[in-house]
Amino acid sequence: MAEAPQILWQNCLSFIQSNLNEQQFQTWFVPTKFKSYDAESGLLTLYVPSQFFYEYIEQNFRKLVYAAIFRFFGQKTRLNYIVKITSSSLVEQESDRSPFVENATGNRTANQSPNILQASAPAQDLDSQLNTKLNFDNFIAGDSNKLPRSVGMAIAEHPNQQTFNPLFIYGPSGVGKTHLVNAIGTRLKQLYPAKRVLYVSAHLFQVQYTDSVRHNTVNDFINFYQSIDTLIIDDVQEFASLKGTQNTFFHIFNHLHQNGRQIILTSDRPPHALSGMEDRMLTRFKWGLIAELEKPEEALRQAILTSKIQHDGLNIGKDVINYIAEHVSESVRELEGVVHSLLANSIVYNKKVVDLEFAKRILKHSKPAINKRNITIDKIVEETCACCNIRQEDVYNKTRKADIVEARQLSMYLAQKHTTLTISRIGTLLGNRNHATVSHGIKNIENKLKVSKKLRDTLKLIEEKLCLQ
Secondary structure, three states: OOHHHHHHHHHHHHHHHHHHOOOHHHHHOOEEEEEEEEEEOOOEEEOOHHHHHHHHHHOOEEEEEHHHHHHHHHOOEEEEEEEEEEEEEEEEEEEEOOOOOOOOOOOOOOOOOHHHHHHHOOOHOOOOOOOOOOOOHEEEHHHHHHHHHHHHHHHHOOOOOOOOOOEEEOOOOOOHHHHHHHHHHHHHHHHOOOOOEEEEEHHHHHHHHHHHHHHHHHHHHHHHHHHOOOEEOOOOHHHHHOOHHHHHHHHHOOOOOOOOEEEEEEEEEOOHHHHOOOHHHHHHHHOOOOOOOOOOHHHHHHHHHHHHHHHHHHOOOHHHHHHHHHHHHOHHHHHHHHHHHHHHHHHHHOOOOOOOHHEEEHHHHHHHHHOOOOOOHHHHHHHHHHHHHHHHHHHHHOOOHHHHHHHHHHHHHHHHOOOOOOOHHHHHHHHOOHHHHHHHHHHHHHHHHOHHHHHHHHHHHHHHHHHOO
């Protein structure tokens, strides 16, 4: 009797694992899941968590994957991927085709390579893709954003000056990078309507480039982007390890810069921390000005809250604003979320005036936002080790004893849940462990919590000691 397709895929995984190191296997193939196999057509379909996964596997492990599936499924097997684009959007990718995906909104035309006919079209016919609601009028000034805001304003008002070209803005998620670059583009278009301004996310740029490869229109794609006067690319860190995209953007960048066109880039980290980016690209990022957009200071948080509250028509006292500004400090996005929560609850409970007592009661549901600033990974390790009765130093070393591994993974899980640290940073702080190890540890704890009451009780105790319950 023929073996079930799921078993055959497990055999494939074992074969692949035997030909890779553990990190490679854990990173790229553990998240890759079997979906279906049609014996009649020979089509094997797999789930991958992102477009990047699909591309990386195809570029780096294609021969190995096909060696495995030919060995266990047969020589006529074709490989198909289901790429998860958003939480609700799945797109199929066939292995031997150039990749194509739809964007999160399902707007297919937005993903296509720009029409070369637009390259010579008047500026007013070019869709700048700017969100004009994100402008300087509602971008509140403060010490933490003073430099990038001032430079952005100067670029918008004097676009032909090349002092700040490129402008590279970096900072953590939620501090207003997207708002600022849209404000620059919007102001520039208001002052200079003839200028060809284009805002595009790095993800969409990559999708458009991929589409141009699929349709053999790469030259048209490059020509279009080289016709832009001010090019704004958001989240440029997503170009990491995408050699084809980087190479194409390199030529676009050079052309624009040499011809005095403005380039504005955003990233979640400074250029020197962009792993997977080619050196020649990093060098060019440093040609102009690198400006950090920091987390908002308390005075700025108060000003943002006041502006948002006035806009939404809430009646909130100064003491409430001060309380929120003091306790919610990570990002503008969190501040906006708190205001939305207060607005919704004030409507539900028919509260015409939001007083401090009411605000505190509502904000209990936002404990992660309030407590994240006070929770450090050292404190997490301390309380975890105390509850698990192990030495703190064992968490940081390479000991593989089961109880120590579990405490280490619990620390990873709690750090990911209750701090704003990235997975990579968590790994660095917990003994220089890599991204895959931390991700695996967090997933392992998540799975154990589903079946282990003892572990759930331990977690609850640790969170209580950390004042998170």
